[in-house]
Amino acid sequence: MQNQHTTGSIAEKPVSIIYRWLGDRIFLTVVVALGLSIILLAGAMAWVLTGESGMALKEFGVIGFLTGTTWDPGVQFRFGALPFIAGTLITSVLALAIAFYPAVAVAIFIAEYAPRWLGYIIENLVHLIAAVPSVVIGIWGIFVFAPWMRDTFYFPLYEWAANHQPSLLPVLGSPIGYGMATAIIILALMIIPFTTALTRDAIRQVPKEQREAARALGATKWEMIRMAVIPYSRGGIMAGAILSFGRAIGETMAVAMLIGNNNNFPFSVMGPAATMPSVIVNEFREAVGNLHLSSLMAIGLVLFVISLIVNLIAAYVTRKLSITGGQSI
Amino acid sequence: MYDISDIKEKAGDQIDGTSGTSGSDKRTEGPATIRMETKDLTVKYGEVTGVRNISLPVYNQKATALIGPSGCGKSTFLRALNRMHDLTRNAVISGEVLLDGKNIYHPKVNPVVIRRKIGMVFQKPTPFPTMSIFDNVVAGLRLVGIRDKNLLNEVCERALRQAALWDEVKDRLSSAGGSISGGQQQRLSIARALAIDPEVILMDEPTSSLDPLSSSKIEELIHELKEKYAIVIVTHNMQQAARVSDYTAFFYLGELVEFGPTDQLFTNPVHQRTEEYLTGKFG
Numbered sequence: 001m002q003n004q005h006t007t008g009s010i011a012e013k014p015v016s017i018i019y020r021w022l023g024d025r026i027f028l029t030v031v032v033a034l035g036l037s038i039i040l041l042a043g044a045m046a047w048v049l050t051g052e053s054g055m056a057l058k059e060f061g062v063i064g065f066l067t068g069t070t071w072d073p074g075v076q077f078r079f080g081a082l083p084f085i086a087g088t089l090i091t092s093v094l095a096l097a098i099a100f101y102p103a104v105a106v107a108i109f110i111a112e113y114a115p116r117w118l119g120y121i122i123e124n125l126v127h128l129i130a131a132v133p134s135v136v137i138g139i140w141g142i143f144v145f146a147p148w149m150r151d152t153f154y155f156p157l158y159e160w161a162a163n164h165q166p167s168l169l170p171v172l173g174s175p176i177g178y179g180m181a182t183a184i185i186i187l188a189l190m191i192i193p194f195t196t197a198l199t200r201d202a203i204r205q206v207p208k209e210q211r212e213a214a215r216a217l218g219a220t221k222w223e224m225i226r227m228a229v230i231p232y233s234r235g236g237i238m239a240g241a242i243l244s245f246g247r248a249i250g251e252t253m254a255v256a257m258l259i260g261n262n263n264n265f266p267f268s269v270m271g272p273a274a275t276m277p278s279v280i281v282n283e284f285r286e287a288v289g290n291l292h293l294s295s296l297m298a299i300g301l302v303l304f305v306i307s308l309i310v311n312l313i314a315a316y317v318t319r320k321l322s323i324t325g326g327q328s329i
Numbered sequence: 330m331y332d333i334s335d336i337k338e339k340a341g342d343q344i345d346g347t348s349g350t351s352g353s354d355k356r357t358e359g360p361a362t363i364r365m366e367t368k369d370l371t372v373k374y375g376e377v378t379g380v381r382n383i384s385l386p387v388y389n390q391k392a393t394a395l396i397g398p399s400g401c402g403k404s405t406f407l408r409a410l411n412r413m414h415d416l417t418r419n420a421v422i423s424g425e426v427l428l429d430g431k432n433i434y435h436p437k438v439n440p441v442v443i444r445r446k447i448g449m450v451f452q453k454p455t456p457f458p459t460m461s462i463f464d465n466v467v468a469g470l471r472l473v474g475i476r477d478k479n480l481l482n483e484v485c486e487r488a489l490r491q492a493a494l495w496d497e498v499k500d501r502l503s504s505a506g507g508s509i510s511g512g513q514q515q516r517l518s519i520a521r522a523l524a525i526d527p528e529v530i531l532m533d534e535p536t537s538s539l540d541p542l543s544s545s546k547i548e549e550l551i552h553e554l555k556e557k558y559a560i561v562i563v564t565h566n567m568q569q570a571a572r573v574s575d576y577t578a579f580f581y582l583g584e585l586v587e588f589g590p591t592d593q594l595f596t597n598p599v600h601q602r603t604e605e606y607l608t609g610k611f612g
Contacts, residue, residue, distance in 0.1 A: 116418070213455035213518070215416060217469040217525065218445035227468060231459035323458045323507070 046304065053298030055291060065298055071263040071279075073288050079295035081276070081302060083265045088275040088303075090266060091180060091255065092248035095187035096195075100241055103195035110196070111203040112225060123200065130193035138257035141186050146258055149185075150177030154270070173271035176260070180269045183259035187248050195244040202236025203229055235321030239314045246310040250303065252277035276303045361388035361575075364559040365410065365447075365529055369424035372405050372414060379405035380583045382424070387529065392551055392560040394574035394591065396567060398611065401580040403563045407531050410561065411447040412440040428528070445469070448522035452534045454514030456506030456521075463502040465517055469525035484524050492520035493550050512543025519550065530554065532562040536569065548573050567607060571595050579603045 056079055057065055068080015106126070110119045154175035161168040173179060206229050214228040230237070260272020261282055274282070276299050287293040365387035372379040380402035387393050387410075395403040405414075412433060414420035425432045433443045456465050466485045467475075475481065485502070489495040494516040498509065506517060515535060522530060532551070536544035551560060551573045564570050570577055571591060578588040579602070587594060587603045598604045605611055 209451055209453050209455045210457070212413060212416065212449075213451060213457070213521075214468075216411065216413070216444055216449035216451075217472060217521065218441050219472055220441055223472055227472075228457060231457065234459070 049297060049301040049304055053294055053301045055294035056298045059291060065295070066302070069265045071295075073283070073292045077289070077291055079291065079298075081295075081299050083263055084274055084276045084279050084299060085302065087180070087259070087266050087273040088249055088277070088306075090269065091184050091187055091259070091273075091275055092245055094184045094269070095191060095248050096241060096245045098184065098188035099192045099195055099244065103192045103244075104199050104237065106192070106196045107199035107203055108225060108229075111200050112221065112229070123197075126193045126196050130197065134190070134251060134253040135257075137186065137190060138254035141182065141254060141258045145186060146177035146182055148177075149182045150175060153181070154179070157270070171268040171270065173260075173268065178258055178260040179271055180259060180266055180273045183255045183273075183275075184269065186254050186258055187251055190251060190254060191244040191248050194247055195240055198240025198243060199233075199237050202233040202240060205236060206232045232323050235318050235323065238321060239318040242310060242314040242317060246307055246314070249310065250277060250307060252281050256281050276300075361391050363387070364389040364429065365561075366427045367406075367410070367424065368427065370406070370409055370426060371423045372402075372409050373421045373423075374417070375419040375421075378583055379420075380409070380580070380585075383585045385578055385585060385588055387559050387561055388576060389559050390555055390557070391575040392555045392562060392573050393576045393578065394570035395561065395563045395578050395580060396565075396570050396606075397580035397586075398606065399565075402583040403578075403580045404533055405583075406580065407533055407561060407563050410529070410531055411444050411449055413444075413449070415440050445525050446527055447529045447531060448525065448527035450515070450519050450522055450530065450532045450535050453538050454511055454518050456509075456514050456517050458505065458507035460506050461503045462498050462506055462509070462517060465506040466520050466524050468521060488520040488524040489517075491523050491554070492516045493546065493553075494520055510543070512539050512546060515539060515543065515547060516550065519547075519554075523554075527558065529559045529561065532560065534563050534565060537565060544569075567595075579606065581606070 060068060060079065065079065065081055066085070067082055068078065069082045070076065070078045070080050071083060072078050106122070110123050110126075114122060154172075154177055158169070158172055158175035161172055210228040210232055211224055214224040219227055255275055256278035259274060259278055261274050261278060262272035263274055263279065266273035280296050280299055280303075283292070284296055287296060363386045367383050367385050370383045370385075371381050383406055385393075385406075395407060397403050408414055409422060410426060414422055422434060426434055428443070428446060432438070433440075433447075456462075457468065460468065463481075463485055464471075466488050467481045470481060470484060486495060486499075489498065494513060497513060498517075506514070509517065515538075519530075519535075536547050539547065548569065551562065554560060555575075562570075562573065574591045576589065577591045577594045579586045579594065579598075579600075581602055587598060587600045589599070594603065595607060598607060
């Protein structure tokens with residue numbers, strides 16, 4: 001009854017409909033413009049990379065550039081990207097292989113086993129570690145990890161080979177602590193927090209009903225995880241692994257500081273190597289001549305395309321394996 | 330720690346000390362015997378009391394309906410019957426829940442074993458979506474290490490027939506558990522609970538997410554299942570309680586207001602609260 005009195009005054013609000021319409025339009029315009037600018041940005045990046053790398057790709061041919069194993073900016077002026085593509089893929093695949101299971105285990109511990117306070121602490125530490133700048137990890141690697149690797153891993157191995165299997169020595173390279181193995185382990189350490197966080201998110205998506213259904217059948221906790229939690233979250237876990245792989249591919253500073261920077265094809269994980277990002281960051285400022293610069297740009301283009309493919313695969317896997325999409329009700 | 334031999338024993342259909350009243354010879358004539366019983370059962374979530382001092386029998390080969398308005402504690406009570414609250418972080422339980430005269434909350438009792446004797450069906454159908462229909466049904470058997478293909482096939486067919494689903498899915502046992510309709514998924518969930526041959530089946534609003542036709546199929550099923558099992562069903566739907574149950578318990582504000590044979594409780598309730606709820610004065 002009281003309302004009747006107020007409804008009249010609400011209808012006669014002083015702000016005119018024109019202003020409200022205008023506000024609506026302005027907001028729409030801003031949002032649309034910003035949204036479209038993302039497309040523009042991606043397009044511009046692809047355009048510049050393609051344009052700048054044109055010279056190298058024309059000189060060696062796309063296939064020639066991708067399969068060329070010689071990278072010689074000093075004498076022959078020949079540039080082939082295969083050592084770096086191989087270096088990138090080998091380091092990333094092995095880093096993911098090392099990181100995946102421990103990361104999933106940590107995520108399961110946080111989500112399923114840890115008491116709430118402990119899970120909270122570990123989870124935040126994981127986020128903290130993930131946020132440490134790459135270059136800081138690189139410095140730690142140079143001063144702590146690489147010398148440790150040299151003393152406990154490279155050097156004993158080298159010594160053993162020198163005494164027993166001298167034929168292996170060329171494969172092992174020089175025992176300086178810098179090399180692919182060091183970079184792989186550092187890379188694995190760097191993507192563990194990332195994989196853990198994504199896996200933990202996927203596990204948290206599993207509905208309570210699924211867990212309870214497994215427990216109601218008399219499953220123990222581990223059986224419940226195996227029966228209900230992991231199958232349900234497998235799409236998210238796989239997508240997380242692939243995104244971590246994408247991150248490993250693009251990882252630059254720490255790898256550049258530890259991998260040893262050798263531009264030859266990496267025949268051994270013991271020896272020094274280079275990856276696509278590491279060669280770009282190391283040579284860009286000292287590029288001698290346009291062809292060298294263009295070749296580095298072309299490597300950037302390859303990296304761009306590979307990252308794009310990895311992201312598309314991740315999106316596809318999420319869609320393909322996700323449960324909610326296929327389940328009725 | 331979980332003792333795997335305990336579970337395996339159950340798989341071999343030998344229940345320790347339950348004096349032979351298990352599995353196949355559950356069918357007894359004559360007056361109803363008590364299968365489960367709660368004594369002064371109280372469930373608290375931290376400081377909040379879910380249900381208070383509930384003493385209630387669950388009769389063998391009968392369906393017992395738990396009714397009451399939302400938040401009255403009927404689901405909380407149900408979940409105490411198979412130790413589902415063990416999975417809730419802050420739930421505290423006092424009092425006793427007896428299964429065949431033994432307290433399931435006794436510290437030496439393994440909840441994993443208890444949950445195999447007391448099956449549960451949930452509000453939403455819960456097939457494991459990545460498993461096939463067959464794998465869903467035998468999931469509980471595989472847990473205890475039964476790998477014998479013939480036995481699994483046999484149990485799968487038996488459970489699906491019991492759940493009145495066999496004819497609809499027998500030609501596609503290998504398709505995904507999530508690929509069938511909601512009502513079929515719920516009967517699949519029931520078949521999965523039946524496959525491990527429990528003694529008691531708890532149902533937490535099993536039809537509330539289903540259409541009327543699927544609901545009536547589940548109700549028919551309950552009628553058949555209570556020939557063999559003790560059934561406890563939580564329902565929001567008073568007509569459903571009247572249709573399927575032999576005994577009804579009315580819960581209100583975490584307390585048991587009234588318990589009795591369904592006919593009696595619905596036609597001639599003792600307490601005023603019960604009458605008011607049944608006639609729709611509140612709830």
